[in-house]
Amino acid sequence: MPMTADQSQKQTATLVDLGAIFVSLELSKSTWLVTALSPCSEKMSRYTITGGDIAGLFSCFGELRQKAKRRKNILYPLVVIQEAGLDGFWLGRVLSKEAWIESHIVEAASIAMPRRHRRAKTDRIDGETLIRALMAWKRGEPRACSMVKLLTPEEDDNRRIGRERKTLIAERVFHVNRIKGLLFTQGIRDYQPVNRDRRQRLDELRTGDGRPLSKHLKAEISRELDRLELLLTQIKAVEAERDALIVRETSETPKEATALLGIKGIGPEFATILYTEGLFRHFDNRRQIASYAGLAPSPWQSGNVNREQGVSKAGNPRLRATMVELAWLWLRHQPKSTLAIWFKERIAQNAGRLKTPMVVALARKLLVALWKYVSSGVVIEGAIMKTA
Known part of the structure; x- marks a missing residue:
């Protein structure tokens, strides 16, 4: 009987030894499903724990380590993955306190899934999928999944x-x-x-x-x-x-928020949302921050088909909505800035049409400019600053 693609993928995933016990957590209000794959085993084991039982969870982790030690005489560390969901970040903080646990929180929408019209979905299947995605991510495979930064x-x-x-x-x-x-x-x-x-x-x-x-x-x-x-x-x-x-300058006031307040058109509410929802993070380049806000383009190219689907909307919805609103206000309060002039020239080329898509493009450019301003001190060209 020929081997299916799912069976081939399963064996490929389980026969790789990366020197750690890989664990996925499927969390619900009543139960937690723990799926584990040890280096000394070719099959994934599953354990059910009462929801919120931290002591039971660590007891399960200890049993997994001892079982692997009896087979190979090595006390392996654990690499744990869970989806970002209702439980938030508290469990990730608890696991990260242990030196022998490497905890990760994954964005569920970033994991590739079968495209069948009717695909099976159970906690057991999801647990196995999380482990395969985690192993691929640890092997360094690009775009295997996207991990969420653990907030303090x-x-x-x-x-x-x-x-x-x-x-x-x-x-x-x-x-x-x-x-x-x-x-x-x-x-x-x-x-x-x-x-x-x-x-x-x-x-x-x-x-x-x-x-x-x-x-x-x-x-x-x-x-x-x-x-x-x-x-x-x-x-x-x-x-x-x-x-x-944000407004009252103290020793605890973030300098990024204070810098935002110095730009005409940005008040306390905009400065608060921009800082707390996005600009407090570290980004390596402009593509990362645009993607985090869901303002990155999403092209559709296949053969002779080449069209743009609009922004991805896969990031922070609060930051994205704020930036679109700020883009409209930017045209009113900063009409002589380089970004506003760019917007007016593009609208003139389209005979006044396509204002809404162009405002979204302006929001992306403005977010990148604000990120450069608060992180590196690069002044937005032509922007008017508030007087003291």
Whole structure:
């Protein structure tokens, strides 16, 4: 019987001895599936552990090392891989504390998968796939998978400010629209819930047919205003924490964020998101930072087919959305900069069309320019700086 491609791949993956025990973790709320491949074995072994049981996990790792030692009299280290998911980075930090464990967190979308219309997917198959990807990555195969950088607790915590504010703003918009919608059904169009006189104005409102607001409707709107006022208070508190991190210069204020605030058109919110979501990291070249933001191009070339699919959108969505918004504002606040002039020339070549794709291209160029500015001090050509 001929050997299938999957069987051939499995044997090729298991017969390679890289001097370590390779372990993959499939994490869920209830159970953790541990898949292991030892240098002295040709088959992958599997163990099930209760979710969150760190002691049981290390006990399983110890058994794997002792079993391999009995066979080859070598106490092998462990190379562990897990997907970036609901558990975040805490487990990776716990494993990295041990000298005999090399922990990696992989971006799940970067692992090649079968392209069959109906492919089998189980935790067992995923565990084996993770081990094969990890071994290929350790052998130095290019593009085998993409590993996620393990953030420090401080870096991870700093990102909460911008993300929480975005959530609060979305909730504020929801409640404002809810109040306006309720009043619109009564013929009231000029009420602004975010104004300070919202309570007084509510008592003075009259419907389109000249009646005061009914009792239950007014009570419902009052409760919506209670929620809205709580959100406004929380937004102010979050913005105060943001200003303490970015605006007020102290010994703990990151110099990258302070440098961003010096550019006209970039305020505290943009500086916070740009720094905490991307520019605090180390990038080797402009392609890496564009790829991290999901602003890298994704061509489709095969034979005579050669077309551009747009940006990959495979990176940080918060950083990407912020850069596109900043690109529009850059045209307003920095009209004489080299990047703005480049954008206007390209639009003129297309007779004013394709503004949206060109703004995305401007966002990519602007992100690279800001990265060079905060990392190497390269001034953006033609940019206007804020006065002291």
